Amino acid sequence: MVDNQIATLGITAADRVSLLASFGFDAAIPDLYPALLTGAAVVPVDVRAHGVAHAARELARHEVTVYHSTPTVVEDYCARNGQTFEWTEEGLRTRHVRPSFVDEPHTGATVWFNQANLFHVSSLGEEVSEVLLELYPEADLPRNAYFADGSPIPVADLDKIREVYDEVSYAFPWQDGDIMVINNMLMAHGREPFTGKRRILVAMTG
Structure with a gap:
């Protein structure tokens, strides 16, 4: 079972594996032993003591790469x-x-404060979208966006939204020492493709 878990999930020494079950409970085996055998880090979280919200924060804080839990969690x-x-x-x-x-x-x-234009499968481009739809039924795509009633959003509508983003986007040449502070509800942010090295330092506030 452990070998299968390692192979199926591709666990390596670079991973951080969640452990939501007690060390003494057999449900811990699929999480604990693959980490021990590959050198991956184990991130134990006591869901029963601290709740699901705490678990979500801890998994994000420790940048967990392999998550496993019982369906009830x-x-x-x-x-x-x-x-x-x-x-x-x-x-x-x-x-x-x-x-x-x-x-x-x-x-x-x-x-306007949502990412339907990014979550929709059409955002990946025509070639990638076609490949994904050949591999999966539309309902099983890794992610997608619909109207609230579940009906499909016309691609033409999403293309228009992307066109407006392009029309109002603003770019400027960065200089050493520049700092950007934005209100992310009033201003979206992103970048264009580029070459060369980069170092990203980001601070986010509620």
């Missing part, structure tokens, strides 16, 4: 975060309905 997380879920033959399918527009609290401005 996943289901509890979905329920707490307003997500619906279903277990299929291929695994877990989740849905999360989010608003298209929100009011920015400091200015009161109503702003």
Whole structure:
């Protein structure tokens, strides 16, 4: 079982593996032993003592790369975060309905604040989209975006949104010592392809 877990998940010494079960419980075997045999780090989290929200923060803080838990933990997380879920033959399918527009609290401005244009399969480009749709039924794509009622979003609509992003985007030449501070509700951010080395330092506030 352990060898199969290592091979299936491709666990290596560079990974950080979650451990949500007690060390003395047999459910810990698929997490603990693959890490011990490959040199991966184990990130134990006591869900029963601290809850799912704490577990989510710890997994993010330790940059866990291999996550494994019982279905009840996943289901509890979905329920707490307003997500619906279903277990299929291929695994877990989740849905999360989010608003298209929100009011920015400091200015009161109503702003477009979602990533439907990025989450939709068409954002990957025609060639990649076609390959994915050959490999998976549309409902089983790794991620996708729909209208709140589950109906498909026309690609032409998403193309128009991307066109508007391009029209209002602003680029400038960076200089040594430059610092960017943005209100991410009023201003999106991104980058164009480039060559050369880069070092990324990011600070985020609530």
